Amino acid sequence: AQKITQTQPGMFVQEKEAVTLDCTYDTSDPSYGLFWYKQPSSGEMIFLIYQGSYDQQNATEGRYSLNFQKARKSANLVISASQLGDSAMYFCAMRESYNQGGKLIFGQGTELSVKP
Amino acid sequence: DAGITQSPRHKVTETGTPVTLRCHQTENHRYMYWYRQDPGHGLRLIHYSYGVKDTDKGEVSDGYSVSRSKTEDFLLTLESATSSQTSVYFCAISESGMLNTEAFFGQGTRLTVV
Numbered sequence: 001a002q003k004i005t006q007t008q009p010g011m012f013v014q015e016k017e018a019v020t021l022d023c024t025y026d027t028s029d030p031s032y033g034l035f036w037y038k039q040p041s042s043g044e045m046i047f048l049i050y051q052g053s054y055d056q057q058n059a060t061e062g063r064y065s066l067n068f069q070k071a072r073k074s075a076n077l078v079i080s081a082s083q084l085g086d087s088a089m090y091f092c093a094m095r096e097s098y099n100q101g102g103k104l105i106f107g108q109g110t111e112l113s114v115k116p
Numbered sequence: 117d118a119g120i121t122q123s124p125r126h127k128v129t130e131t132g133t134p135v136t137l138r139c140h141q142t143e144n145h146r147y148m149y150w151y152r153q154d155p156g157h158g159l160r161l162i163h164y165s166y167g168v169k170d171t172d173k174g175e176v177s178d179g180y181s182v183s184r185s186k187t188e189d190f191l192l193t194l195e196s197a198t199s200s201q202t203s204v205y206f207c208a209i210s211e212s213g214m215l216n217t218e219a220f221f222g223q224g225t226r227l228t229v230v
Contacts, residue, residue: 033215045221052216091158095215102147102213108158
């Protein structure tokens with residue numbers, strides 16, 4: 001069963017506007033962590049933001065914020081004031097506490113295109 | 117930047133031949149991972165390691181084996197390459213398996229099986 005689901009294969013956003021990238025997850029573990037990574041066309045993987053399942057507040061890092069809705073098992077990434085350099089693939093990932101190996105599972109990704 | 121080197125960066129090989137990809141790190145991180153990236157599938161975990169000689173299977177381990185004889189090196193072997201293993205392979209490392217520990221990625225290896 002897919003543990004991480006990103007239902008938007010591709011998205012467009014106008015420069016300077018905000019955009020939300022969806023991520024839903026499936027786990028029975030009460031303790032888990034959620035990550036977002038960015039992959040520009042150059043291919044490197046860049047860590048953006050982290051949210052723990054017990055964190056009381058939604059994570060924020062500069063223009064990135066995470067809309068964490070635990071009951072709905074969703075962890076959507078919000079990018080405010082989009083820039084052309086935000087055009088990239090974005091991946092959601094999860095690590096569960098029960099797994100001693102620190103297994104990190106990724107979703108299918110969303111390709112974001114920012115229009116000038 | 118995290119010290120992760122994947123080699124080779126590009127490889128073309130023939131069906132049925134064995135192939136070994138190497139991931140070398142200089143960070144002394146305990147956890148290492150191999151992923152493959154394919155369009156529409158994102159990154160899928162092949163194998164991972166949580167210490168020297170400690171490895172486990174990921175989601176798509178069939179046709180792959182790994183070895184980790186020392187902390188800094190994690191080898192991925194395709195025993196008999198098939199065209200379905202044409203992909204971009206990423207190695208990642210993580211200092212710990214704790215929930216909030218991010219993983220750092222190598223530059224990727226583009227493997228083509230003809």
